[in-house]
Amino acid sequence: MSLRLLQMRAADGTRSVVFADGGKAAVLGGVATIRELAQGAIASGMSLAEAARACPGGAEIDLPHELAAGRFIAPIDHADPAHLLLTGTGLTHLGSAEGRDKMHRDAAMAEHKTDSMRIFLEGLEGGKPAEGQIGQQPEWFYKGDGSQLVGPGEPLEMPGFAKDGGEEPELAGIYLIGPDGTPFRLGFALANEFSDHVTERHNYLWLAHSKLRKAAIGPELLIDQAPADLRGTSRILRDGKVLWEKPFLSGEDNMSHSLANLEHHHFKYGLFRRPGDVHVHFFGTATLSFSDGLRTQVGDAFEIEAAPFTLPLRNPLTRAEAADAPVAVRVL
Structure with missing residues (x-):
């Protein structure tokens, strides 16, 4: 199954990164943007997938629901x-x-x-x-x-x-x-x-x-x-x-x-x-x-x-x- 990263923005402007593995998706703890996650991966010599898996997991996300709600921004x-x-x-x-x-x-x-x-x-x-x-x-x-x-x-x-x-x-x-x-x-x-x-x-x-x-x-x-x-x-x-x-x-x-x-x-x-x-x-x-x-x-x-x-x-x-x-x- 494919691995994907998404960026969300709440109504109050708070940013978060979502890690999707196949049909499951959850918010990543400790990072607010994919660029931040990538910078950390480069600094630590990890792949982007490894860096995502190293983050603490947060709330599960329903991707179609969040898309319909307009919460996803460019990744x-x-x-x-x-x-x-x-x-x-x-x-x-x-x-x-x-x-x-x-x-x-x-x-x-x-x-x-x-x-x-x-x-x-x-x-x-x-x-x-x-x-x-x-x-x-x-x-x-x-x-x-x-x-x-x-x-x-x-x-x-x-x-x-x-x-x-x-x-x-x-x-x-x-x-x-x-x-x-x-x-x-x-x-x-x-x-x-x-x-x-x-x-x-x-x-x-x-x-x-x-x-x-x-x-x-x-x-x-x-x-x-x-x-x-x-x-x-x-x-x-x-x-x-x-x-x-x-x-x-x-x-x-x-x-x-x-x-x-x-x-x-x-x-x-x-x-x-x-x-x-x-x-x-x-x-x-x-x-x-x-x-x-x-x-x-x-x-x-x-x-x-x-x-x-x-x-x-x-x-x-x-x-x-x-x-x-x-x-x-x-x-x-």
């Missing part, structure tokens, strides 16, 4: 949001080139491969190097800092200037940088990477603009395994009814890159190995409602679920007010 955060980075890689899954290529092929001559297809094929050829070797680097993007991280049940807000608010169901790796600059993978979370596909479709060079916005991760941090063949369902609800639904695949068996290769090409940059920083890194997807011609609207709800996670990730779609004037920069 990782940082007291200073500037020290949590949201990043990701694209064109990493065996079917991921199809949707992207549909967006971009009109901009290229029919007899030439699009740049998106070239990146995908290069990853397919060299994205899973032998152990100890460095493989082809993937597409990479920045989404923001911890202020952009959305937890379960919280709204995914489109910026006022956005052309679209589209879901991207995937896995996210959660990392903490140790005191000596070593990246430690704490585990994995279900994620909705959330992008503006209309902007991206206009010109793939606008990918950076399409990605710089909110992103959501599910309530559970899976800590004892790296899913090789993750199979889940992504759906969009409108007025409480399923508008669109489709299975999605993730995990290394369904990817053109190994996790180790994606991790290397992110953490090879020294600025991403700053002690104490937290990283949420999105590993990509091959399933988009946008590719099926669906256009989301304010009030829709996204729902993503996949075993071995036992709880879904649900987020309503909202929009920020559009600015009625350009942002003005003052000269000092």
Whole structure:
């Protein structure tokens, strides 16, 4: 059975960590955040699971009940949001080139491969190097800092200037940088990477603009395994009814890159190995409602679920007010 960690926040703001082993879950004594638990594990040379088991056990928790009550928050955060980075890689899954290529092929001559297809094929050829070797680097993007991280049940807000608010169901790796600059993978979370596909479709060079916005991760941090063949369902609800639904695949068996290769090409940059920083890194997807011609609207709800996670990730779609004037920069 899978081991998961969750973070709860009571009405008075009190924080607690929940350790779930299969169908059983209980509060951990002595720690208030998963980051605190991970820091202790690093300092003591334990695994995260060992550190959780070493904590005194508290009250048992009914996970679906607490989720419905809105008490779970994102399973990782940082007291200073500037020290949590949201990043990701694209064109990493065996079917991921199809949707992207549909967006971009009109901009290229029919007899030439699009740049998106070239990146995908290069990853397919060299994205899973032998152990100890460095493989082809993937597409990479920045989404923001911890202020952009959305937890379960919280709204995914489109910026006022956005052309679209589209879901991207995937896995996210959660990392903490140790005191000596070593990246430690704490585990994995279900994620909705959330992008503006209309902007991206206009010109793939606008990918950076399409990605710089909110992103959501599910309530559970899976800590004892790296899913090789993750199979889940992504759906969009409108007025409480399923508008669109489709299975999605993730995990290394369904990817053109190994996790180790994606991790290397992110953490090879020294600025991403700053002690104490937290990283949420999105590993990509091959399933988009946008590719099926669906256009989301304010009030829709996204729902993503996949075993071995036992709880879904649900987020309503909202929009920020559009600015009625350009942002003005003052000269000092």
